[in-house]
Amino acid sequence: MQYGALVISLDFELLWGVRDKRTIADYGPNILGVRKAVPALLDLFAQREIACTWATVGLLFFATNKALRAGLPARKPRYRPVGKGAALERLRLRRINSAMEMAARHRKLFHLWWHPHNFGVDLEENLAFLRGILDRFRMLQERYGMRSMTMGQVADEVLHGYREGRAADVRG
Numbered sequence: 001m002q003y004g005a006l007v008i009s010l011d012f013e014l015l016w017g018v019r020d021k022r023t024i025a026d027y028g029p030n031i032l033g034v035r036k037a038v039p040a041l042l043d044l045f046a047q048r049e050i051a052c053t054w055a056t057v058g059l060l061f062f063a064t065n066k067a068l069r070a071g072l073p074a075r076k077p078r079y080r081p082v083g084k085g086a087a088l089e090r091l092r093l094r095r096i097n098s099a100m101e102m103a104a105r106h107r108k109l110f111h112l113w114w115h116p117h118n119f120g121v122d123l124e125e126n127l128a129f130l131r132g133i134l135d136r137f138r139m140l141q142e143r144y145g146m147r148s149m150t151m152g153q154v155a156d157e158v159l160h161g162y163r164e165g166r167a168a169d170v171r172g
Helices: 024-048 065-071 086-105 123-144 151-171
Strands: 005-012 053-056 109-114 147-149
Touching: 005 024, 005 086, 005 151, 024 123, 086 109, 086 123, 123 147, 147 151
Parallel strands: 005 053, 005 109, 005 147
Antiparallel strands: none
16 A cells, blocks of 8 residues: 555444343343444544444344354454553553554555444444544544545545556556
8 A cells, every 4th residue: 555544344233233242131231322322423523534334233134043153154254352441541542542553654554444333332432432443544544544434435546556567566
């Protein structure tokens, strides 16, 4: 790439993403909070001119349970529980901003993803954390030319570069 890129992806899966660990009883407020979190995220991204890729759970598109089971991957991800607290949040922000700056300096891609239900409670606190990331992105954009891109834009750029390279190979 000729510049660093920030790609933000939001996995819109609601309870599907945590159904093996959580219940409506203990996680319901997060799920219901998505109704406020999504418009707030869209507004923030529009204000800051930030591109975003939204993903929807593919399991919702299977017609039968049998088809669903046949489509499951052999390897499944394992997630570690993450605590919260002011010290951990500062470390997390520092880690994200440092990795994003490294991507900007070295013309690499930095991918940040989460689920809107993660913002379902403590919305203002979560938006403030995200604003800290976007403030750093703005500085990296000005200093290094970092861009905000969707997954589709990155794919188009990679494929375009690949096609140009192949065309040069054919001509050369």
